Amino acid sequence: MASTTSSSLEQIIGKQEMTWVTRVLRSQTFWVIVAIICACIYLSLAAPNSFPTLKNFYNITRNFTFTAIIALGMTFVIITGGIDLSVGSTLCLSSMVLAVTMHNGASLELGIVYSLLSGLAVGLFNGIFVAYLKYPPFVVTLGMLSIARSIAMVVSANQTLFQFGPDHSRLLALGGGATFGISNPVFYTVILALVVGFVLRFTRFGRYVFAIGGNEHAATLAGLPVRGVKVAVYCVSSLAAALAGIVETGWLGAVTTNIGTGMELQVIAAAVIGGASLVGGAGTALGALVGAALLEIIRNSLGLLGINAFWQGAFIGSAILIAVAFERVQQLRSRD
C-alpha cells in the first residue's frame, strides 16, 4: 500500500497539463525570438555589407540596452497589474542629478548614489500614491511624468551638461566603453536580467508580485504585504530608469532635458511584445530583453534598408499588435 501510494504520488506530482515542448510553442516570447532570428537572416541577405558586421552588432547590442534595462524594472510593475509612465522623465531626472553633481566636483561613485536616490524618491512617491492612497497607477505616474522632467529642468536650469568634473572620463568609459569587443552596457543588462529572472522565479517577493497581479483580493486575504510589495515594485522600476540614465549619460557624454522623452512608450511596448500582460499576472525577464531587442532590430533595419524613418512607428505598432495576437488566439481557443 505504502509503495503504491508513494509511486502514484510521484506520478501526480510530476504530471503537468502541458509538456515543455507545448509550453515553449505556446509562449509568445518564443515566437518573438523566432521573429528576431528570421529578421536577422533576412537582413543578412538583404544588406550583406552593413547588417552582419561587427560594428553593427556592437551598435545594436548597445542601443537596445537602455530600453531593456528599464523594461526589466517595469516588468515588476506590469506583473502586479500596474503601469509606470514616468520612467522616461525619471531617466532624465536621474541623468541630470548625476550630471549636475559630477559637474560640481562629485566623484563618479557619489554621483551614482545621488542619481539612484533621486530615482528611489520618484519610486517611493509613485508607490505610496498607488498602494496607500489608492490612486490609479496610470494617473500617479502620468503626474510624475510631468513633475520629474520639470524638476530636471529646474535642477539644470535647462542647460546642456557635458563637463562631468574630475571623474569625467570614468563616466564616459562606464557607458561608452567596451570590454572584449562588447559594449559595457550589455554586461550591465545581462547581469540585471539574470537577477530579475532569479527574483521573479525563486524568491518569495517574486511570488508575491505574481500573486498580486493574479488576484489582489486573494493576496490580501492570504495575508501578503500587498501595499509594501506595490511600493517596492515602483521603486524597482524607477531605480531601473535611473540606472539606464546613468549608463546613457556615460554613452552620450552630454545630457539635455530632452533625454528619455517618449521612452515610457518604447519600454511598455518592449514588455508587451515580450509577453507581459497589461492586466497583470504575467511577465518574464527574458521577455523584456527579447521585446527590447525586436524594437531595436526594427529601428536598425529600417535605416540599413534605406526605408524612410517615418515608417518606424508603423512597424513598431504592428509588432505590438502581432505579438499580442498570439495571446488573444490562445484565449479565444481556451474559451471554446
Next chain:
Amino acid sequence: MPLGLMRLPILELNNISKHFGAIHAVNDVSLSLEPGEVVGLMGDNGAGKSTLVKMIAGNFPPTAGQIRIEGQDVHLAHPVAARRAGIEIVHQDLALCNNLTAAANVFLGREARKGVGPLSVLDYPYMYKKAGELFMELKSETRPRDLIKQMSGGQRQAVAIARTMLSKPKVVLMDEPTAAISVRQVAEVLNHIRQLRDQGVAIVLISHRMPDVFAVGDRVIVLRRGRKVADKRIKDSSPEEVTGLITGAIEQVA
C-alpha cells in the same frame, strides 16, 4: 450530552453579539463545536451567518460575548490571529490566483523556502510534494503543477480546502463551497469535507443548499434575524423543519 461521551469542545461561542449602530446583526448566539464535527449553519440572507463567521475568522471583534478555543479565551483581532489560533476559512469566491499553480496557491503567504535570510529561495520540490500529498488525502485528482485557470470548479475547491489543511487546523469555516459548481462536482466537494472531518477537524458549513447540509452535516444551526433559533442533530431534524425555521414558519426549537 451523555457524560461518557463528553469531549472538550474545540470552539465555543458564549453569548456572542455584534451590533453595527442600531442594527443587531448577531444577537446573543452561543454554540460549541467538537473535533470531527460538521455543523451546517443555515439562515436566510441577512440572518447573520456571514457576520458570525467573520467574527470567528477574526475580521472584526464581537460587541459582546466570548470566543473560546479548546477552553481558552481568545481575542481574534486580525485574520492572522485567527489563523494562528487554528481557524482557517474557505472564502465563497475561493480567493485563488488564476495565474499561479495549485501548489503556489496552497502555499500562498506561507511559502516553503530553503537557505538563510535574504538568500533563501522558494523550495519548489517540497511544495509540489506537500501539495500533492494534501490533494491525495482529499482524494482529489488535482495536480500540484497545474495552473488554477485550467481547473474545474471542483478542483478549485480542492485547492482552497487543501490550503486550509496546511497548518493542521482545528476549525475550518466554509462559506458556500457548493454554490457555484456542477452537480457532479458537488459530490466531489462533499467528499473532500468528509475527508477533512475524518482527520478530526471541526467544520462549519455555511450553505443555502439543504441537501448538502443533510448529506455531510452532523448538526444544523439555524439563524434568523441574528438569533439562533435551532441547534439540532441532523438525524433528529428534517429539511421541512429547517425550511420552516429559516423562514420563520416555525418560531424556535430547543
